Amino acid sequence: MFELAEAVSIAMAFVIVFLGYLVFQEWFSNERLIDRVEEVMAARKGIILNKNRDKKRDDQSIKGIAKRIGTWFASTGMFNAKNLESLQSSLRAAGIRDNTAYTVLIGTKIIAGIGLPILTTLLALGMHIKGIEVLAFSFGGMVVGLMAPEWSLRAFKTKYQKAIQEGIPDALDLMIICVDSGLGLETALKRVAHDMAADYPILSTELQITSQDIQINPDVNAALKALANRTQIESVGRLVSTLLQSINRGTPLIQALRSLSDEMRRAALVEFEEKAAKLPTKMTVPMITFILPALMTVIVGPAVGGIFKALAHSHAFGK
Numbered sequence: 240m241f242e243l244a245e246a247v248s249i250a251m252a253f254v255i256v257f258l259g260y261l262v263f264q265e266w267f268s269n270e271r272l273i274d275r276v277e278e279v280m281a282a283r284k285g286i287i288l289n290k291n292r293d294k295k296r297d298d299q300s301i302k303g304i305a306k307r308i309g310t311w312f313a314s315t316g317m318f319n320a321k322n323l324e325s326l327q328s329s330l331r332a333a334g335i336r337d338n339t340a341y342t343v344l345i346g347t348k349i350i351a352g353i354g355l356p357i358l359t360t361l362l363a364l365g366m367h368i369k370g371i372e373v374l375a376f377s378f379g380g381m382v383v384g385l386m387a388p389e390w391s392l393r394a395f396k397t398k399y400q401k402a403i404q405e406g407i408p409d410a411l412d413l414m415i416i417c418v419d420s421g422l423g424l425e426t427a428l429k430r431v432a433h434d435m436a437a438d439y440p441i442l443s444t445e446l447q448i449t450s451q452d453i454q455i456n457p458d459v460n461a462a463l464k465a466l467a468n469r470t471q472i473e474s475v476g477r478l479v480s481t482l483l484q485s486i487n488r489g490t491p492l493i494q495a496l497r498s499l500s501d502e503m504r505r506a507a508l509v510e511f512e513e514k515a516a517k518l519p520t521k522m523t524v525p526m527i528t529f530i531l532p533a534l535m536t537v538i539v540g541p542a543v544g545g546i547f548k549a550l551a552h553s554h555a556f557g558k
Contacts, residue, residue, distance in 0.1 A: 302343055304346070304350075305342075305343050305346030305347045305349075305350055306339065306342050306343045306346055307346065308345070308346035308349050308350065309341070309342030309343055309344065309345030309346030309347070309348075309349070310339075310342045310346075312345050312346070312349060313341070313342055313345055318345070323341060326341040326344060326345075327340075327341050328468070328471070329392060329393075329396060330344065330392070331469050332396050332399065332400065332469065332470060332471040333392055333395040333396035333399050334395070334399045334441065335395075344388055344389075344392065347388045348384070348385050348388050348389070351384035351385065351387055351388060352381050352384040352385040353381075353384070354384065355380040355381065355383055355384030355387075356377040356378070356380035356381040356384065357380075358380060359376040359377055359379060359380030360373060360376055360377045360380070362376065363376035363377075399441060400470065400471065400472050402439070402441045402442070403439075403441055403442045403445060403470055403472055403475065404472055404474055404475075405439070406435060406438065406439030406441075406442040407442070407472075407474045407475065407478065407503070408500070408503055408504065408507065409435065409438070409439070410431050410435055410439070410442060410446070411478065411496060411499065411500045411503065412500060413430075413431045413434055413435065414427050414428075414431050414496060415493065415496045415497060415500060417430050417431060418492050418493050418496060419493050424453075424459065424482065424486075424492070425450060425453045425454065425459075428446050428449055428450040428453070429446075429447070429450045431446055432444075432446035432447045432450060445466060445469070445470060446466075448466075448469075449462055449463065449465070449466045452465060459486060460483055460486070460487070463479045463482055463483055464479065464483075466479055467479040467480075474503065477499060477503075478499065481495045481496065481498075481499045482495075
């Protein structure tokens with residue numbers, strides 16, 4: 240079994256050396272040094288170089304290599320159209336709007352799924368671990384390497400959606416003010432996006448994209464649905480549904496927005512009340528761990544000290 244583990248580690252070492260050559264060959268090439276010298280000289284003269292060189296350099300970078308690997312794997316049919324669309328949807332919900340970003344994600348999964356098992360196997364061999372445990376290290380590294388990019392994407396997506404959701408109530412209030420003053424939907428979206436750029440830049444960007452979509456495409460329903468599909472947030476979906484209902488059925492937009500604003504405020508209040516109700520339960524463990532020992536020391540400490548003093552005094556008196 241140990242010979243099998245050594246064979247696996249050697250094969251993985253050859254693979255990681257080959258991938259390392261692909262990744263780092265551009266770093267050690269003379270062309271990179273020449274390009275850098277030309278950039279410095281051009282910057283001193285105020286000359287703008289051709290952007291094709293930057294594109295070539297990006298293609299030779301780690302991201303470019305991951306993109307080429309992901310493109311090849313995606314073209315082999317190993318991923319069906321539904322999985323690719325799910326990856327693209329998750330990337331858009333995380334604020335990544337590049338249509339080819341899913342190939343970089345796939346390539347990163349492949350590179351990490353190969354490289355990390357090699358590192359864990361070499362680590363296990365360096366720790367003089369033998370037998371099946373080496374294969375367990377390798378398998379664990381492969382699982383982590385394949386899943387780590389998706390875990391990172393999920394974390395970015397959660398952070399991005401949270402930043403949007405925090406600004407929805409304020410954006411809704413500003414939209415009510417704009418509509419109440421006589422502005423149309425497109426103008427109101429543009430105005431709200433402009434006013435919220437400082438406090439909520441991510442939400443402002445999404446609203447600007449929607450406003451531009453409405454300008455380009457006369458189908459307002461498609462632009463609003465694209466906003467809901469792009470962000471994948473419940474509050475944004477409710478806002479879009481309210482706007483679509485007002486547009487399609489001809490109901491007053493200001494009344495629908497005010498009703499939605501009141502509903503969101505009540506929902507936020509209920510959520511705060513739920514968190515406040517859970518607070519005593521969550522505080523139990525910290526109180527027992529940190530507060531109770533200090534409290535018992537303050538309360539019981541003097542009494543224990545008095546008892547020891549009394550025992551010492553009685554012992555001395557008995558002598």
